[in-house]
Structure formats: C-alpha cells, structure tokens
Amino acid sequence: MEGFVDHYIVLGLPSGEEALKLSEKEIAKAYKLKALDLHPDKRPDDPDAHDKFQRLKTSYEVLKDEKARKLFDDLLRIQREKQHKKSQVDSKRRKMMSDLEERERSAFSPHPAARAYDEEERIARKLKEEIERIRARHAKKKSGFETPESGVDEKRKEDRSGTGASVQLDKERMLKVSWEKIGEGYTAGRLRQVFSEFGEVEDVVIRSTKKKCSALIVMATKDGAVAATRTLCGDLSNPLLVVPLQKAAQNDFLTAKKSAEAEPRSDIVGAGLQAYEDAVMQRLRKAAMDQKNRGVKPHDQE
Secondary structure (H helix, E strand, O other): OOOOOOHHHHOOOOOHHHHHHOOHHHHHHHHHHHHHHHOHHHOOOOOOHHHHHHHHHHHHHHHHOHHHHHHHHHHHHHHHHHHHHHHHOOHHHHHHHHHHHHHHHHOOOOOHHHHHHHHHHHHHHHHHHHHHHHHHHHHHHHHOOOOHHHHOOHHHHHOHHHHHHHHHHHHHOEEEEEEEOOOOOOOHHHHHHHHHHHOOEEEEEEEEOOOEEEEEEEEOOHHHHHHHOOOOEEEOOEEEEEEEOOOOOOOOOOOOOOOOOOOOOOOOOHHHHHHHHHHHHHHHHHHHHHHHHHOOOHHHOO
C-alpha cells in the first residue's frame, strides 16, 4: 500500500502477531528509547532529523490510542492474510484463479480478493481519520485557550441525544472577562478570589496578548454567573469587563453594568468586537473613578 507505515517497526518493536501481545508500558518504553536516539538536538548534522522525530511521535500517538491501535492491528492482519494466500498460490492455481475471476466478473459477482481489498481500504481510511483526530486534539492543547467543553469525551460528542442541554447549561455558566494589560494585572488565583464573591468558581483559563488580557471563568451555578455580570469587579485602577459567554435562557440578564446600559452584543466579531470592548472598558473605568471619588467599593454596588 502506497505510503504505508508500520508504526511498530518505527518504534523498534516486533510487528505482526507478536505486536498484539505488547502492553502500553512496553510501547511507552520503546518510544522513550527511540526518542532519546532520534531527538534533533542529538542529530544536528542530519537535515531530516526533525521529520524522523515527528514520524516517531505520530507512530507513538497511534499505538497508545486504543481505537487507533485496534484499527492498525486489523490493517496488519488483513495484509498478513493477503501475503499468506499469495505465498500459497502456485502458477497453476494462479491460472485457475484467473479463469475463475473472469467468470465471476462476467456474472457481476465481486471476487473475494476484491472484498478483501475493499475491507483493507475501509480500515485504512478509518485509521487515517483517527490519526487526524489525534493531531487535531494535540493542536487544540497547543493553542493555549481551550474551553472546558473542548475536552469532552468523543463518545459524548457522538451521542447527540443527551448532550445539547448540558453544553447549553455549561455555556450559561461561563463568563468572558477582559482587562487592560497595565500594572500587575490579574492571575488565575486573583480572578478566582474576585469571582468567588458571587459563588463557587469551577475553573479559570487565562489568555494573554500584547495589548489585552482575557479569561474564561466557569461558575458552578448559572445564578453565580448572572450575579457576576451585575456588578463592577476587580481593582478600580484596572476594572474587569465581564460578559456572559452565552445569554441565559431566561430573560433575567439585564446588564453587566448600568453604565454600559445594554447587554453585550453577541453578533459583533473581529475588529468590531475589539472596538466595542474598548468602549465598554472606558465607561467602566470612568464609573470606577467616580466610585473612587465617592468612596464606594466595587462589590457594594448591586
């Protein structure tokens, strides 16, 4: 098969039926030994060192994933069966099979060899899909800003019957928080402390750019998320802009702050969203300064 890679051989492991007996620990151990040998830092004169190391990582990801390894083992089994049948056929039998194939083609009946080829192609396609899924999963982890539901088990994603309500509920408990990148800013611990005034905080995920910082806050309850959007949070010198990731099903979301006077618009994207957030941040800072002049604490306002 064109482009076929035996992932067991890449890791220096026995292939074929012996590979079926290998444990996850044995596979992991083989990968570590190979990784030490093929790491680009140890092969500065090899122009292909990076590609070889990436192929090693891909093979390891396939073999440590239960579903992908099962598909790959099935693919190897079919290839072994084909090779075994091929080795048993002598010249006379090949002639007989050729005549038989001709008669079967004339009768529009698929030959067993064709069926085996179709099964091999089907499994190869599934294995390719699994490899793409693994790569996509790792790409999400490297992006640095995963929402909690991005890690939901694949089986739950495939089961559409019961996940719609839970994902909807999760989004209603999520808040998008942004602030200017000035002063000490906010850490995950500081944000958890600020929002714990409104209820239990399940998770905090921070994303930082050169000019602005933002975070995703996951509250334990929807009521806590609603309460957090009805007040001015954080330090007066650098207040937090708090907007719901998704408006609650009830129409009890009135505003994140009286000075903003309107709900955050979910239809603003790109540069428009940036300009909108900047405008709201300016109004929040002005409100914070007014409160500071009056001696009012941010959490006292409701």
